Amino acid sequence: MPTHVPEPAPTPALADTGPLDRERAHLAASRTALRAMRADVEALDLGNVTANWVNTQILERQMAERVKALADLSDTPLFFGRLDYLHAPPLSAPPPLSTPLERGHPHEQGDPHGAEEAEGAEGERFYVGRRHVHDVDGDPMVIDWRAPVSQAFYRASRKDPMDLALRRRFGYTGGDLTAYEDEHLSDPAEASATSKLLQQEIERPRVGPMRDIVATIQPEQDEIVRSGLSGSVCVQGGPGTGKTAVGLHRVAYLLYAHRERLARTGTLVVGPNRSFLHYIEQVLPALGELTVGQATVDDLVAHVEVRGTDDPRAALVKGDARMAEVLRRALHSHVTMPTEPVVVVRGSRRWRVPAYELEEIVRQLLDRDIRYGAAREALPQRVAHAVLVRMERAGEAPDDRVQDTVARTGAVKAAVKTVWPAVDPAKLVLRLLADPDFLAEHAAGLLDEDERKAILWTKPARSVRSAKWSAADAVLIDEATDLIRRTPSLGHVVLDEAQDLSPMQYRAVGRRCTTGSATVLGDLAQGTTPWATRSWEEALAHLGKRDAVVEELTAGFRVPTDVIAYASRLLPHIAPGLTPVASIRDNPGFFAVRPITGSGEVVSACRELLGHEGSVGLIAADARVPELARELTAAGLGHVAPGEETTHDTRLTLVPASLAKGLEYDYVVLDEPCAVVDAEPDERTGLRRLYVALTRAVSGLIVTHAAPLPEQLLPH
Ligand SMILES: Nc1ncnc2c1ncn2[C@@H]1O[C@H](COP(=O)(O)OP(=O)(O)OP(=O)(O)O)[C@@H](O)[C@H]1O
Numbered sequence: 216m217p218t219h220v221p222e223p224a225p226t227p228a229l230a231d232t233g234p235l236d237r238e239r240a241h242l243a244a245s246r247t248a249l250r251a252m253r254a255d256v257e258a259l260d261l262g263n264v265t266a267n268w269v270n271t272q273i274l275e276r277q278m279a280e281r282v283k284a285l286a287d288l289s290d291t292p293l294f295f296g297r298l299d300y301l302h303a304p305p306l307s308a309p310p311p312l313s314t315p316l317e318r319g320h321p322h323e324q325g326d327p328h329g330a331e332e333a334e335g336a337e338g339e340r341f342y343v344g345r346r347h348v349h350d351v352d353g354d355p356m357v358i359d360w361r362a363p364v365s366q367a368f369y370r371a372s373r374k375d376p377m378d379l380a381l382r383r384r385f386g387y388t389g390g391d392l393t394a395y396e397d398e399h400l401s402d403p404a405e406a407s408a409t410s411k412l413l414q415q416e417i418e419r420p421r422v423g424p425m426r427d428i429v430a431t432i433q434p435e436q437d438e439i440v441r442s443g444l445s446g447s448v449c450v451q452g453g454p455g456t457g458k459t460a461v462g463l464h465r466v467a468y469l470l471y472a473h474r475e476r477l478a479r480t481g482t483l484v485v486g487p488n489r490s491f492l493h494y495i496e497q498v499l500p501a502l503g504e505l506t507v508g509q510a511t512v513d514d515l516v517a518h519v520e521v522r523g524t525d526d527p528r529a530a531l532v533k534g535d536a537r538m539a540e541v542l543r544r545a546l547h548s549h550v551t552m553p554t555e556p557v558v559v560v561r562g563s564r565r566w567r568v569p570a571y572e573l574e575e576i577v578r579q580l581l582d583r584d585i586r587y588g589a590a591r592e593a594l595p596q597r598v599a600h601a602v603l604v605r606m607e608r609a610g611e612a613p614d615d616r617v618q619d620t621v622a623r624t625g626a627v628k629a630a631v632k633t634v635w636p637a638v639d640p641a642k643l644v645l646r647l648l649a650d651p652d653f654l655a656e657h658a659a660g661l662l663d664e665d666e667r668k669a670i671l672w673t674k675p676a677r678s679v680r681s682a683k684w685s686a687a688d689a690v691l692i693d694e695a696t697d698l699i700r701r702t703p704s705l706g707h708v709v710l711d712e713a714q715d716l717s718p719m720q721y722r723a724v725g726r727r728c729t730t731g732s733a734t735v736l737g738d739l740a741q742g743t744t745p746w747a748t749r750s751w752e753e754a755l756a757h758l759g760k761r762d763a764v765v766e767e768l769t770a771g772f773r774v775p776t777d778v779i780a781y782a783s784r785l786l787p788h789i790a791p792g793l794t795p796v797a798s799i800r801d802n803p804g805f806f807a808v809r810p811i812t813g814s815g816e817v818v819s820a821c822r823e824l825l826g827h828e829g830s831v832g833l834i835a836a837d838a839r840v841p842e843l844a845r846e847l848t849a850a851g852l853g854h855v856a857p858g859e860e861t862t863h864d865t866r867l868t869l870v871p872a873s874l875a876k877g878l879e880y881d882y883v884v885l886d887e888p889c890a891v892v893d894a895e896p897d898e899r900t901g902l903r904r905l906y907v908a909l910t911r912a913v914s915g916l917i918v919t920h921a922a923p924l925p926e927q928l929l930p931h
Contacts, residue, residue: 238297238385239392241342245293245356249348256282280505291501292387294344294357295430296368299381301401303339343368345429346503360429361441361471369437373407376400384412384430414801417772420829421881421913423861424497428460439734439766440464444473444707447763449735449751453796454782454910455773458736459495459877462709465734467502469707480706480731483508485515485724487712490858491877495711512720513686515727516693519641523683527745527896528669533687534717534746536757537661542695545647545657546587549638552577557630559602559621564609566621568601576601577634588699591635595622598630640695641679644688649675690719697726704730712877713737713754717746721757733760740790741876743903745896771796773879775804778916781928782909788927789903805882805915812921814843818850820884820917821867825852827914829881830866834908836890837871843886844869872908883912889922902927 256278343365344357358365371377379400386394396412399405416431432440439461442448448465452458466482484499484507486492492509499507513521525533532538553573559566576597580590599621606613621627647654654667662670676682684692696702708728710716714737716724724733735758739748748754755763771779776798783795811817817833824831833854835843847854853865857874861867868880872891885891885908892901902925909916918924 235392235395238395241356242293242392244350245342245344245348248350248356249293251351252348253282291345292385292390292392292430293348294342295385295387296343296365297381297383297385298341298343298365298367298379299383300339300341300367301378301380341365345427345501359471361468366437366441369432370434371400372434373400384410386412386415417800418802418914421879423830424493425459425495427464427498427501428457429464429502432461432464433457433770435766435768435770436461436464439768440468442764444469444476444732447733447735447755447758447760449713449737449755449760449763449765450768451738451751451765451793452736452768453738453740453771453793454779454907455771455879456768456796457770457772458738458768459711460498461768462711462734462736463495463498464502466507466707466709467499467504470504470507473706477706478506480704481508482506482707482709483510483705483727484709485510485512485711487511487715487876488874490856490874491712493858494878512716512723513689516689516723518692518696519679519682519684519689521684521686521689523685523688525685525687526669530685530687530717531745532662532666532670533685533691534719536718536722537658538691538719539694539722541647541654541658541661542643542691543698545643545653546638546695546698547581548657549636550577550581551634553630553634555630557598557602557626559624559626561621566602566605568598568605572601573598573630573634580635586697586699586701587638589701591631591637594631594635595627598622598627638695638699639679640699641692643695644691645676645679645682647691648672648688687717687719690717690723693723694719702726702729704728706731707733709734709736710758711736712741714739714742714748715744715876716748716754717744718754718757721754722759725757725759729759733758733763735760735763738793740786740793741903741907743873743876743895743900743907745900747900747903767794769794769797771798772800773913774798774910775800775802775806775912775914775916777806778804778912779910781806781808782906784929784931785902785906785909785927789899789906802914804912805917807916808918808920808924810921811919814846815850817843817884817886817919818846818852820919821847821852822850824882824884824915824917825866827882829914830861830868831882831884832868832870832875832878832880832911833884833886834870834872834875834891834911835886836894837873838894839886839890840869840871870911872904875908875911879911879913881913882915883908883917885909885916885918887920887922888918888924888928889920892925901925 259278341364342357343360345360346357347355347359348357349355360368367377367379368382371379371382382398382400384396385392386396394412396410413431436457439448439450442465450458450461463484466484470477470482486495486509488511492511496509499505553570556570557568557573576594580593580597583590596618599618602621603613603618647657648670649672651667651671654671658667705727708724708731710724710733713735735755737748742748751765755761774782774796779796779798786793786795809816809820821831821833833843844854847867847869852867854867854869855861855865857868857870857878870878872894888905891905891908892898895901895904905925
């Protein structure tokens with residue numbers, strides 16, 4: 216959470232302390248009301264609600280979560296905006312609400328705006344905040360930012376005032392309300408001005424993990440945040456355009472609007488690595504959402520222990536979508552057509568289903584779009600049914616219990632075992648990677664000889680346990696697992712830094728939201744894997760979300776103008792055709808490119824930047840990290856690794872370039888661009904890695920280099 220909120224610059228409105236005092240009084244009253252709401256939940260006697268032990272446990276857990284969600288965090292403003300409507304807002308459908316605990320209070324149920332009249336006779340006034348707060352009579356004091364009535368706070372403009380007489384933004388210092396800023400959007404005489412509070416929020420020094428942007432979501436971001444649950448959205452956006460922020464706020468919005476459904480099906484945020492997930496993990500809890508899962512793609516497919524690595528060539532082939540077909544063929548090759556009849560003995564009679572009829576049953580199952588495992592389970596019943604038909608023809612009247620019994624007879628079981636054997640997904644992949652003939656047979660027409668050679672193990676593993684599985688192998692096992700048994704689908708998945716996923720990884724994520732929707736976030740220019748996404752259309756097809764709407768964000772909230780202009784010199788070489796980011800930061804930031812003669816000067820640059828407020832990152836090619844760590848330590852500069860907590864005294868993070876993606880620091884020292892480029896297998900990937908590293912700074916960047924700079928960075 217943010218630990219520092221700067222004092223807003225005085226605005227004309229500040230001169231009049233009367234209104235500010237009234238707003239402070241409303242804040243104090245809202246805090247009291249929130250405390251009362253919390254006390255109400257704590258005092259709930261569950262014994263009266265349910266006599267069932269399991270239900271009590273569930274309710275207790277929900278209650279604990281709700282109590283947590285109702286916490287009044289002293290440094291988090293309870294509301295950040297006020298809306299005075301000219302007229303009563305039009306009625307719109309309320310978001311569906313479920314259990315009393317989720318609803319929180321009966322007054323949240325029947326209120327179509329997400330708010331009743333906030334201040335009765337005073338008119339239609341709403342305070343917009345992180346969560347809904349009501350007084351003892353159930354009248355709303357703060358409206359959830361996600362409620363329909365709050366939308367005008369984000370979207371209203373002079374062109375479309377959305378019936379607002381006034382939009383007021385509040386400025387805070389710590390938890391204290393210290394400023395406000397008014398816009399009378401319907402007043403043609405009032406000139407439009409950029410919001411200073413918005414600018415201050417954007418330029419606030421970064422400390423610690425990512426924070427929410429709920430007070431300053433921009434209209435184009437809000438459109439994505441509030442897009443419906445049924446559709447998938449893909450957001451292409453350059454560094455710092457708020458993709459991650461938008462994705463997280465979208466989950467929060469969807470959880471509000473479809474709480475019951477998503478509580479049942481679940482939501483998940485997928486990020487590139489642990490340090491990134493750690494960086495973003497506080498955003499949703501700060502918005503009162505505690506139930507969203509977080510995982511890397513590797514976590515999702517963790518069927519085996521990953522102890523091996525692939526060379527890029529092997530990883531490229533293993534990640535190719537053609538592997539899905541290879542696996543499908545290999546799996547189905549286990550099904551053999553029956554050559555023997557099944558003979559079931561019951562009492563004195565023998566019932567015989569001939570091979571050709573069994574073959575017909577097997578063919579029907581193969582033609583149906585059902586999983587291998589489900590078909591295998593259906594087969595004994597089908598065979599038993601064929602037996603029953605014969606019994607009926609012979610004048611018997613067997614019921615369904617007889618069919619079950621027949622399905623369990625040794626004869627039927629033995630036939631199923633031969634015709635449709637159980638397959639272990641890891642063993643299937645093991646055989647493909649270990650047995651050249653098996654691979655050649657099922658990859659015929661799909662993979663050429665070189666490709667097959669690239670993925671075959673030179674030293675074939677003997678067993679699933681002893682195999683040195685790679686991350687790409689685990690994805691193959693996940694695909695095979697899904698071919699055998701359908702992976703359950705979640706209600707919504709947010710996929711961040713998507714551009715780095717292989718087609719097979721997209722498929723792995725896609726099968727976790729087959730019946731749900733997805734928010735896909737990424738930047739084609741930041742793709743640094745050998746299989747990096749070339750087009751969103753293609754990626755969405757692998758994900759199974761062809762119908763997703765692709766949106767582009769181009770306004771940059773992170774990187775200062777000079778720095779983004781410098782980094783954008785790389786764009787024609789790494790992603791021609793992409794729109795460069797336009798920084799909306801007022802502060803031009805600090806930017807220097809320094810030729811140096813030794814690592815000591817890198818340390819000096821860090822020391823210099825630590826003289827400013829906020830976090831500092833030293834980003835370097837992975838191989839240079841140990842040497843730089845030694846230099847920093849020798850110079851007495853404490854530092855942490857990404858994912859580790861910075862402290863007041865240790866604000867410096869030493870970041871291997873491979874982990875910089877998605878992260879940001881107030882000030883960055885970028886060590887030796889050439890080394891960052893050279894560490895990658897090809898120049899384009901190297902330049903993309905450099906682009907990522909160059910775009911992590913919020914307030915200032917120093918590039919230090921002893922070797923010449925990559926020529927693509929020189930002015931054209
Ligand atoms: N509307 C906004 N108001 C204030 N800050 C914002 C807004 N949108 C984004 N930001 C801030 O800008 C910074 C960059 O946002 P974010 O990390 O979501 O960008 P990104 O597009 O995911 O970047 P990258 O491509 O580098 O991963 C964050 O500090 C975020 O909080």
